[in-house]
Amino acid sequence: MSSLKDTRISGDGTITIIRDFNAERALIWSMWTEAEHVAKWYGPNGLSGNVRTMDLRVGGSYHWVMTGPGGQEHHAVGVYREVSPIERLAFTQERGNSEGQRIDGPVPETLITVVLEELGTGTRMTMTHAGIPPGEWSEMAAMGWNQAFDKIERAI
Numbered sequence: 240m241s242s243l244k245d246t247r248i249s250g251d252g253t254i255t256i257i258r259d260f261n262a263e264r265a266l267i268w269s270m271w272t273e274a275e276h277v278a279k280w281y282g283p284n285g286l287s288g289n290v291r292t293m294d295l296r297v298g299g300s301y302h303w304v305m306t307g308p309g310g311q312e313h314h315a316v317g318v319y320r321e322v323s324p325i326e327r328l329a330f331t332q333e334r335g336n337s338e339g340q341r342i343d344g345p346v347p348e349t350l351i352t353v354v355l356e357e358l359g360t361g362t363r364m365t366m367t368h369a370g371i372p373p374g375e376w377s378e379m380a381a382m383g384w385n386q387a388f389d390k391i392e393r394a395i
Contacts, residue, residue, distance in 0.1 A: 243363065246381050252373035254381045256366045258388050262395040264355045264362045268325040270391050271353055280390035281305060283383035286313070291339055297322055301330070302339035316341055320350070328353045332368075346371060364388075 245257040260267050270276045274290035281288030282305035291302040297319055305313040316335030321327055329352040334344030349370035356363040366384065371377045 244385075246385060248373075248377050248381055250373060251369075252371045252377035254366075254368040254371065254377055254384065256364075256381065256384055256388065258364045258366075258392075259358060259361055260364060260392065260395060261361045264325050264357050266395060267355055267362045267364055267391070268328075270394070271328055272322075276394070277303060279394045280387050282313075283386035284389075295319060295322060300339075302335060312337065314339070317348075317351075321352075326355055346376060 242261070243257055243259040245255075247255045249255070270280065272293075272295050274293045277290050277293070278288045281290075281303055286305040286307050289304040289306060291304060293299075293301045293303075295301075299319045301315075301317055301319070303315045305315075307313075314335035314337060315332050316339055317331040317333060319328070319330045321329035329350065331348050332351055333341050333348045334346065336342050347370060349368060352367045352369075354365045356365075366388075368380060368384065371380050
């Protein structure tokens with residue numbers, strides 16, 4: 240299987256990352272939808288992931304946390320907009336507090352969409368993160384996502 244790794248940032252700051260994984264689509268789906276798997280990869284290098292809550296249904300919410308080596312926590316909260324098992328997942332993301340409540344931050348509510356396609360013995364994941372301000376914010380987010388997806392590769 241070829242191993243495509245492609246990252247694009249559009250002029251409006253939207254990030255599109257395409258990755259081929261040498262794993263079945265159901266496993267890559269579970270990496271996004273099961274708390275124990277999300278905790279393995281969520282966050283860039285140097286940060287560990289944790290899932291406080293995860294109600295995987297349309298209208299359900301989540302609260303994910305990235306923790307740095309000094310204990311500083313970065314909370315992400317959002318609502319699931321689309322849940323189509325092993326094919327497509329869409330959810331909002333915003334900055335949150337330790338109680339899992341939305342707080343104002345430098346980046347407004349964004350939308351993450353994950354599409355999984357079967358590729359013979361593997362899976363192509365296309366992740367789009369829309370609503371990030373262009374420039375430094377979207378560049379940092381793309382770097383973080385790619386580091387997190389490298390963790391998925393190591394975990395499968």
